[in-house]
Amino acid sequence: MRTYIRKIVTVLTAVALLSSCDSIKNANNTQKGAVIGTAGGAVIGGVIGNNVGNKENSVLGAIIGGVVGGVAGGVIGKQMDKQAQKIEEEIPGAEVTRVGEGIDVVFDENSGVYFDTNKHNINAKSRATLNKLVGIFKEYPNTNLLVEGHTDSTGDDAYNMTLSKKRANAVTSYLILQGVDSGRFKTLWHGETMPKYDNSTAEGRSKNRRVELGIVANETMIREAEEQVKQ
Numbered sequence: 001m002r003t004y005i006r007k008i009v010t011v012l013t014a015v016a017l018l019s020s021c022d023s024i025k026n027a028n029n030t031q032k033g034a035v036i037g038t039a040g041g042a043v044i045g046g047v048i049g050n051n052v053g054n055k056e057n058s059v060l061g062a063i064i065g066g067v068v069g070g071v072a073g074g075v076i077g078k079q080m081d082k083q084a085q086k087i088e089e090e091i092p093g094a095e096v097t098r099v100g101e102g103i104d105v106v107f108d109e110n111s112g113v114y115f116d117t118n119k120h121n122i123n124a125k126s127r128a129t130l131n132k133l134v135g136i137f138k139e140y141p142n143t144n145l146l147v148e149g150h151t152d153s154t155g156d157d158a159y160n161m162t163l164s165k166k167r168a169n170a171v172t173s174y175l176i177l178q179g180v181d182s183g184r185f186k187t188l189w190h191g192e193t194m195p196k197y198d199n200s201t202a203e204g205r206s207k208n209r210r211v212e213l214g215i216v217a218n219e220t221m222i223r224e225a226e227e228q229v230k231q
Helices: 002-019 029-052 059-065 070-090 124-139 157-177 202-208 219-230
Strands: 095-099 102-107 143-149 185-189 211-217
Touching: 059 095, 059 102, 059 143, 059 211, 070 095, 070 102, 070 124, 070 211, 070 219, 124 157, 143 157, 157 185, 157 211, 211 219
Parallel strands: 143 185
Antiparallel strands: 095 102, 102 211, 143 211
C-alpha cells in the first residue's frame, strides 16, 4: 500500500506541476509553493481518495480528504513530520506512514496494540503502548484522531463487525480516560471488509487483526498555519 501511494503521488505531482505552469510562470517563490501545493493536493487527494476509500470511512481516505494544500499545507506537514518521528521513536513496533498532511499508524498483533482471541479488553502490553501515545497526543494537541477497528476473515461477518466495533471503542475509551480530549476522536469499525494483507495466510490474518489510527490537523492547526504563511 505504501509503495502504491508513493507511485501515485510521484506521477500525479508531475501532472499537477505541468497543469500549473501557466499559473506559476510569473509568481514569486511563496506563490509558486501555494499554487503547486493546491493543485497537487487536489489531484492527488481525488485519485487516492477514490482508490483507498471514501474520506468518511477510512483512515487514508480521511487524511487525503483533509488536505489543506499550498504553503499552509507545507507548514502542517512539517509539524506532522515531527509527530510521526516521535511515534516511531516511542513505539518502534508501530507501522507509521506519513501520507499527505497526516499520519497513518497501524498496530497489529506484533506491534504494540493487540487483542486476545475473541476479546476486546485492553491488555497490559496494549496499555503500555497506548500510554506512550497519550503522552504524544498531549504534546501535539492540535490534531483530530480517527480510530478504526479491523478483523481478519475468520468467522462470521456480523460477529467480526461487532468485534471490530468493540475493539475500536475500547481503544478510544482508554485514550479518553487517560486524558486525551474526547472531542478529538472519531471511531469507526469495518470488521473484515477492509483487509490490508492476504487473509489466506496466517501472517496476513494476523496483520489484518489490527487497530489503525489516523492523525490529521484540526481547525486550530490549520488556522495557525495559515496565519504563519501570512506573516
